[in-house]
Amino acid sequence: MASYHFRCKDIGMSCDFRISGKSAEELLPDIAEHAKSAHGIEEIDDQLKQKVGSAIKKRIF
Numbered sequence: 815m816a817s818y819h820f821r822c823k824d825i826g827m828s829c830d831f832r833i834s835g836k837s838a839e840e841l842l843p844d845i846a847e848h849a850k851s852a853h854g855i856e857e858i859d860d861q862l863k864q865k866v867g868s869a870i871k872k873r874i875f
């Protein structure tokens with residue numbers, strides 16, 4: 815089974831937020847919510863989306 819992990823640090827934020835889930839798509843809404851509440855980013859544009867996408871790491875158990 816695979817799991818997907820994202821850390822805010824991986825996109826250069828000095829922030830300890832981390833999240834994991836069963837798919838990369840599942841993480842995106844929560845990342846967007848965090849970006850908004852913690853970093854004041856109202857909308858994730860394509861550039862940031864790509865950055866986030868490449869920072870999400872897959873782990874297989």
Ligand SMILES: [Zn+2]
Pocket residue numbers: 822827829830831848852853
């Ligand atoms: Zn953060």
